[in-house]
Amino acid sequence: MLAKRIISCMDVDAGRVVKGVKFVNIQDVGDPVVLAKEYNNQGADELVFLDITASHEKRKIMIDVVQNVASQVFIPLTVGGGIRTIEDMKRLLNAGADKVSLNTAAVENPDLISQGASQFGSQCIVIAIDAQKKGKSWTVYTHGGRTETKKDVIAWAKEVEKLGAGEILLTSMDKDGTKDGCDIELTKKVSEHVSIPVIASGGIGELDNFVDAFTKGKADAALAASIFHYKNYTVSEIKHYLHKKGICVRQ
Amino acid sequence: MIVVVDYGSGNMKSVMNALDALLVDYMISDNVEDIKQADKIILPGVGHFGHAMNTLKEKNLIVPIKEAIKEGKPYLGICLGLQLLFESSEEAPGVNGLGILKGSVIRFKGKMKIPHMGWNSIEKKKEHSFLKDISNGTYLYFVHSYFVVPQEKEITLTTTDYGKSFVSAIATENIFACQFHPEKSGQLGISLLRRFCEE
Numbered sequence: 443m444l445a446k447r448i449i450s451c452m453d454v455d456a457g458r459v460v461k462g463v464k465f466v467n468i469q470d471v472g473d474p475v476v477l478a479k480e481y482n483n484q485g486a487d488e489l490v491f492l493d494i495t496a497s498h499e500k501r502k503i504m505i506d507v508v509q510n511v512a513s514q515v516f517i518p519l520t521v522g523g524g525i526r527t528i529e530d531m532k533r534l535l536n537a538g539a540d541k542v543s544l545n546t547a548a549v550e551n552p553d554l555i556s557q558g559a560s561q562f563g564s565q566c567i568v569i570a571i572d573a574q575k576k577g578k579s580w581t582v583y584t585h586g587g588r589t590e591t592k593k594d595v596i597a598w599a600k601e602v603e604k605l606g607a608g609e610i611l612l613t614s615m616d617k618d619g620t621k622d623g624c625d626i627e628l629t630k631k632v633s634e635h636v637s638i639p640v641i642a643s644g645g646i647g648e649l650d651n652f653v654d655a656f657t658k659g660k661a662d663a664a665l666a667a668s669i670f671h672y673k674n675y676t677v678s679e680i681k682h683y684l685h686k687k688g689i690c691v692r693q
Numbered sequence: 694m695i696v697v698v699d700y701g702s703g704n705m706k707s708v709m710n711a712l713d714a715l716l717v718d719y720m721i722s723d724n725v726e727d728i729k730q731a732d733k734i735i736l737p738g739v740g741h742f743g744h745a746m747n748t749l750k751e752k753n754l755i756v757p758i759k760e761a762i763k764e765g766k767p768y769l770g771i772c773l774g775l776q777l778l779f780e781s782s783e784e785a786p787g788v789n790g791l792g793i794l795k796g797s798v799i800r801f802k803g804k805m806k807i808p809h810m811g812w813n814s815i816e817k818k819k820e821h822s823f824l825k826d827i828s829n830g831t832y833l834y835f836v837h838s839y840f841v842v843p844q845e846k847e848i849t850l851t852t853t854d855y856g857k858s859f860v861s862a863i864a865t866e867n868i869f870a871c872q873f874h875p876e877k878s879g880q881l882g883i884s885l886l887r888r889f890c891e892e
Contacts, residue, residue: 443854445812445832482879487812513710518834518877538706540877563739565808565836608808639806662806692812692832 445692446656446684447487447663448677449641450670452477453494454523457503460494461671471671478511481670484677487692489515490543490611490665493523494586505537512538520568522611531558535566543568543611546584549591549598552605559606568641569602570611571595573628580628587615595628596635603636610636611665614644621647621669629659641665649675649683656689695719695890696731698758700748702773704739704874711876711883717890728757731766733889738772738874739836742798743785745773755791762793762868769889770870775863776841778870784839794863795844803856810836813861815851815873821864822892824850826884833873833882835861840872 452459452474459471471477478489489511493504501524512519521534522543531542548555548569558567572587573580573595580595599610612632614625624642633640642661646652647669655664669675681691697708699721712719719735720727728734736758749755762768770778779790782798790798801807812832817824827833840859843849853861853872862871869889875882 443813444809444835445814447811512706513713516707516711516714516877516883517879536706538710540704540707563741565739565810609810637806638808639810662811 443690445487445690446661447641448485448652448680448691449488449490449663449665450481450486450677451490451492451643451665451667453492453667454504454507455494456497456500457507459671461668474507475510475514478515481677482515482517484670485681485693486517486677488518488520488663490520490522492543493521495524505533508534508537508539522568522570526554528554528557528561531562531566535562541566541568541609543570545570545572546589548602549582549584549593552601555602555605555607559608564606564608564638567607568609568611569607570613571598571602571632572613572615573625574615575625575628583615596631599632599636603638607638609639609641611641611643617645618643620645621651623648623651624655624659624661624664626654626659629655629661633660633662639663647674649680652680652684653687653689656684694731695733695735696727697721697735697737698728698754699723700736700745700752700754702737702740702745704737704772704876707874707876708735708737708771711886712890714883715887715890719890723752723754725753725757728754728761731761733767733769734758734761735769735889736771736774736777737876738770738774738776740773741784742773742776742782742790742839743788745777746785746788746790749777759791759793765867767889767892768868768870769886770868771874771876772837772872775870775872776839778868779841779843782839793868794848794865796842798839798841800839801856805856808836808838809855812878813853813855813873815853815861816858817851818849821850821869823864823869823885823888824862825888827881831881833861833875833878835873837872
């Protein structure tokens with residue numbers, strides 16, 4: 443049976459993994475290669491690196507990070523943050539990334555999804571959707587959650603699937619940083635409306651949050667960052683717990 | 694020399710990274726002579742069946758690859774490198790595969806999410822030296838929408854469940870080919886590559 447995936451996410455600023463709450467109080471966590479190896483040893487199923495580097499010149503550092511990690515850690519690697527063109531995607535994939543994650547650029551230029559999918563294959567194209575609840579539905583936000591769009595999350599999820607996205611990384615902005623679990627309703631709705639895998643993100647801080655994301659939320663994968671950085675739980679502890687709860691995981 | 698056939702496949706870099714880590718001598722090539730001279734051949738995967746066959750045709754690589762396999766050179770096919778061994782695929786109707794093995798490639802059908810992406814377990818139907826470190830039930834990394842249906846059932850090495858059971862690796866004589874990605878399946882996957890390179 444296909445295992446539910448636990449994905450460890452790392453924010454990278456100028457070549458270092460950092461942590462902070464909503465881009466405030468940014469602290470250095472460590473070297474990307476060292477952390478990637480550590481999470482791999484713990485049993486992470488995939489790694490995601492999000493480039494949060496503000497300055498354009500320093501973005502090149504990310505290529506080195508990807509190269510260094512991909513030459514030493516042999517599990518799937520997704521890279522996101524600041525990807526705006528097919529050339530950007532190509533550079534990261536050639537550096538050893540298996541998938542690229544698009545957010546703002548995909549909203550501004552949806553053709554980028556179909557172009558990327560036809561050139562590199564759908565399996566390479568992850569669309570990150572930052573969602574905030576507005577009444578009974580959810581709205582898509584871009585630019586790291588700073589810009590509200592007119593797009594409805596469910597409609598956008600269906601559209602990106604049609605355009606050739608291979609996976610959706612769904613982050614609830616309402617839940618992000620709360621540690622009281624992902625937005626179950628949102629995750630379930632998106633998961634039921636698309637036939638591509640959905641990664642639940644935002645708010646996952648406790649063991650039962652993972653269980654809920656997979657069972658109630660119907661997510662295919664769950665992504666977390668600070669829970670691992672702060673060493674609250676290791677990936678293996680989480681997987682052990684999920685296994686006990688009857689959820690299929692790779693152990 | 695091990696030759697990794699370059700036909701524009703998406704995961705070339707991952708395979709190179711894994712081989713580099715193993716410190717094996719290999720070359721990436723789309724040159725007919727290199728393939729003729731090769732001791733072993735790796736055909737990596739990820740891509741479109743039709744595009745891949747067209748590229749192999751344009752580069753005149755179809756005959757040398759078939760010859761190399763006929764001569765008994767060890768062949769490792771990964772993902773599309775497994776599928777291309779067969780006669781045809783639903784992904785590209787009308788396009789002939791390498792046709793080294795009898796059978797076809799079909800798309801997953803059902804309510805499951807496609808592509809089949811992530812870690813899934815294998816069930817061994819028989820033993821193979823390359824799978825020595827990989828026990829029954831081991832999780833390996835998959836990413837594909839199509840799977841092979843061999844006519845000769847005895848070549849099936851492992852199966853995997855996704856909606857229903859499908860053939861996830863085959864082996865016959867000098868051919869070993871798998872649907873999963875050893876280069877992305879952690880240390881156990883790397884051990885499979887090591888055994889192919891060393892044996």
